[in-house]
Amino acid sequence: MRYLKIFLLHFEHVFENRAQSLVWFSMSLSNPILQILFWRGTQGIGGWSYTALTSYYLLIAAAGAFLSSHIEGDVYEYDIKQGELVRYLIRPFPYYWIKLVEEAPYRILQGGFAIIVLACVAVWFGNYLSVPLTPLTLLFGLVSACFAYFLSFTYKMSLGLLAFWLKDIRGLYSFVEILGIVLTGFILPLSLYPHGLREVTLALPFAYMIYYPVLIFQGKLGLAEMLQAVGIQSLYLAVFVVIFTVLWKRGVRQFTAIGQ
């Protein structure tokens, strides 16, 4: 209940600045739309029809808005560098959960924009969106999306905590952002990547933050593959939680309380 109240307070703030969220969402939508336009001239590649590709990119945009956490900048810049972490240390809430409650409204609002866009596409350009939902894919899709968000959030939180030790990590963040775009399938479905790179990207945790949930919603995975995807997501999440816990316990010990 306490978390819900905090969540609602943050949601109020985020909703007040909804124009800003709309701009962020437009950013996550613009690249997939350009990719859709680019593939317009093709008859489908590597077993993907044009409709499957457009659905993929639209779902990728929606997943990017819903599931991609951007908390690392907050943790790095405000909490650790400027010392705002003090506010959190004296409160009776675990840092991880309070940050989650702070970020969730952004994801929900931007995800809401994504739902509106998907609904508009379904109504006016139905041929370009094929999401063959069954109760099973819906169930696995939602479970996988939850795992994907926690995976992304825990990974980004851990990245932010590196600010306890590193002086300036903006370069690292840029590098990580680029890796994210390439390895989560924002450019192309990962199965269409060249041999070698494809196998690597499909095995890395980044694919489980966006790519696999999208494939599940697209109905491209069978039951065994869905089970495997969710299983690997939970394993990666466990690994990231351990990494976060270790970084947090060690980092907070050397935090100077006046910023780093």
Added chain:
Amino acid sequence: MRHYVRIYAMLLKLNLSSMMAYRANFINSLISSVGWGTFQIVWVYLLTSRITGAFGWKSGELVILTATYVVFMGIFHTIFSRNFENIARIIDYGTLDSFLVKPVDSQLLLSVWQVAYTNVVRIIIGGAVIVHSLALMHYRPTLAAVAGYVTLMLFGIAIMYSIWFLVTTCLIWNPRLGNLVDFLFNITGVSRYPTEMLTGMKNVFLYPLIPLAVAVSTPARTLVGRVLAGDVLGLLILSVMLFAASRFFWKFALRSYTSASG
């Protein structure tokens, strides 16, 4: 004019000193520039790995188009974009006053105050890929084509600058919308694609993006010997019109500037 040249020379010198003084910042910016420059190249190689061409462009030409984009944005980011990032803050905090009271054109000063030298590395990456791709295609551009490429790129940069300035000027009315500049960074990516991709759609919502695509694709066409007189004329007219519009809009917007922070 000499007055402005002297001021810009001084700004170049001050920015160089600043870059040398903050080494961690320099290294971070360098990593970021190398990363984004390389990313664009990886992006186009991935995209063209499964196709032989698109919209009348062969895959080699698409690589040259993207590499031209990398060079183009390298120049643009070196000279302008950091300043655009700052404009939102300058307007929001009410510090625009200090620019307005100086005996120099305020638009010019706001646009060139900071220089991001590390982005020069993008120009090098893009240039190297262009040379490599031309060699792979066994195509040797004429001297006139290279001269045309450089000249048209300058006009293209004028288009890009004008569009960014027109959008950023809107912050005078809503300074809190600072992420508009991030949006510009994002939407500028349309310049990596062939113009035909937008014009072929005949969709009124895509028309505003055409100048961004024309700004990069016209110089790239010149280099591979596929440019038409109409393309060049269109680029020149667009650049003059948009630059004039950015001047007019800035002066108009300043009438609404209250000098109070947001």
